[in-house]
Amino acid sequence: MNTQGSQKAFEEAKNLIPGGVNSPVRAFSSVGGTPLFIKEGKGARLIDVDGNEYVDFVQSWGPLIFGHRDEAIESAVIDAVKHGLSFGAPTTAESELAEHIISLFEPIEKVRFVSSGTEAVMSAIRLARGFTGKDDIVKFEGCYHGHSDSLLVQAGSGLATFGNPSSPGVPADFTKHTLLAKYNDIDSVKKCFEDSDDIACIIIEPIAGNMGLVPADKDFLAALRKLCDKHNALLIFDEVMSGFRANLHGAQTLTGTKPDIITLGKVIGGGMPVGAFGASSEIMAKLSPDGPVYQAGTLSGNPVAMAAGNAAITKLKSFARVMSVLEHRSHRLMAGMQEMATKHNIPLKTTVRGSMFGFFFSEIDVKNFDDAMKNDQDRFSKFHSKMLDEGYYFACSSFETGFISTAITDDMIEDTIKAFDKVFGEL
Numbered sequence: 001m002n003t004q005g006s007q008k009a010f011e012e013a014k015n016l017i018p019g020g021v022n023s024p025v026r027a028f029s030s031v032g033g034t035p036l037f038i039k040e041g042k043g044a045r046l047i048d049v050d051g052n053e054y055v056d057f058v059q060s061w062g063p064l065i066f067g068h069r070d071e072a073i074e075s076a077v078i079d080a081v082k083h084g085l086s087f088g089a090p091t092t093a094e095s096e097l098a099e100h101i102i103s104l105f106e107p108i109e110k111v112r113f114v115s116s117g118t119e120a121v122m123s124a125i126r127l128a129r130g131f132t133g134k135d136d137i138v139k140f141e142g143c144y145h146g147h148s149d150s151l152l153v154q155a156g157s158g159l160a161t162f163g164n165p166s167s168p169g170v171p172a173d174f175t176k177h178t179l180l181a182k183y184n185d186i187d188s189v190k191k192c193f194e195d196s197d198d199i200a201c202i203i204i205e206p207i208a209g210n211m212g213l214v215p216a217d218k219d220f221l222a223a224l225r226k227l228c229d230k231h232n233a234l235l236i237f238d239e240v241m242s243g244f245r246a247n248l249h250g251a252q253t254l255t256g257t258k259p260d261i262i263t264l265g266k267v268i269g270g271g272m273p274v275g276a277f278g279a280s281s282e283i284m285a286k287l288s289p290d291g292p293v294y295q296a297g298t299l300s301g302n303p304v305a306m307a308a309g310n311a312a313i314t315k316l317k318s319f320a321r322v323m324s325v326l327e328h329r330s331h332r333l334m335a336g337m338q339e340m341a342t343k344h345n346i347p348l349k350t351t352v353r354g355s356m357f358g359f360f361f362s363e364i365d366v367k368n369f370d371d372a373m374k375n376d377q378d379r380f381s382k383f384h385s386k387m388l389d390e391g392y393y394f395a396c397s398s399f400e401t402g403f404i405s406t407a408i409t410d411d412m413i414e415d416t417i418k419a420f421d422k423v424f425g426e427l
């Protein structure tokens with residue numbers, strides 16, 4: 001495969017942009033090699049600057065549930081562009097997308113739009129603190145909630161549940177209010193409530209997608225709900241990734257546990273930058289201008305971004321079977337992968353939730369971040385690079401989730417499984 005164009009573009013970019021990329025995961029650092037510079041997307045496929053084509057299982061890290069250049073989304077965006085890019089004043093497109101979200105997510109009675117998942121989560125946490133009048137928050141190892149200061153934490157030393165900054169530039173004073181617990185381990189959460197009587201909220205990815213795909217146990221989520229109720233804390237489901245992916249109505253319909261606040265992103269923008277957070281009218285009433293909790297954005301609810309989101313969600317709602325079709329394809333892909341792994345004696349664990357799929361080169365069932373770390377990283381790197389050679393674009397880290405779009409056909413899935421057979425034979 002000729003990737004000279006990408007190599008040259010990467011060298012140039014590195015002189016201009018730190019690491020050559022505007023989001024670190026794109027740099028391919030965990031798998032080695034050069035990131036592919038993309039010229040265009042078409043349906044299920046990405047085409048790089050050297051003209052190589054790949055079936056895309058990354059889909060811009062989740063947003064593109066209808067694949068690249070979906071006709072309905074593309075024409076909605078072009079139409080919106082012709083009316084103006086931004087007004088800094090309200091438009092009816094914002095109410096339209098708000099109505100979609102409120103009709104789909106039962107816990108949401110009001111919603112506020114922002115421009116990224118990071119912003120949605122950061123604002124949701126401020127709202128939870130403002131609503132409860134408390135300062136501490138609980139998050140889980142291995143869950144990612146964007147790059148705001150108080151969420152960039154790692155486990156402290158010894159028995160402390162209070163987190164340490166995981167990045168230079170984040171003062172320890174900013175993360176001392178973030179308590180760290182272990183995913184799917186309720187005792188570690190109880191300990192947080194013993195260590196602090198000032199907990200405003202628990203934030204969790206109910207279907208974690210940022211340590212590989214690791215869904216929370218139903219009982220665990222139910223126990224979190226109970227702890228929150230007992231201690232007057234709010235439960236936040238970060239569904240920036242799983243929203244509209246695992247299910248059309250949010251994780252609460254899959255798990256039976258109802259959160260107080262939900263954060264959304266990725267799919268709701270249809271490929272444009274959109275984030276959102278929503279809750280009951282009572283909680284949302286605390287937000288400015290109705291209430292005292294400040295939050296704002298020059299480009300929030302941008303009309304072009306809203307047009308893309310509305311087109312995507314309208315299409316999802318009007319084609320009710322879409323979720324089960326996508327889930328069926330994810331299951332087939334993972335079943336085929338498992339079959340080929342068994343054939344070639346490669347330990348593999350797979351998971352599916354709707355159009356999300358995940359796999360670990362591991363012998364153990366993965367329930368938390370420690371388990372995820374036991375994945376065979378070296379094998380993953382080789383797998384990743386050989387699959388690229390075969391024309392399949394998978395996420396360049398084993399701690400990411402894979403995605404199926406409606407543009408990925410049953411035949412493409414069967415061809416991918418044949419490529420697994422070939423690649424596993426060479427591992």
Ligand SMILES: *Cc1c(COP(=O)(O)O)cnc(C)c1O
Binds near residue numbers: 145
């Ligand atoms: C992607 C992601 C975010 C951050 O969203 P950005 O748009 O990248 O800022 C937050 N939470 C979860 C669960 C995500 O997957």
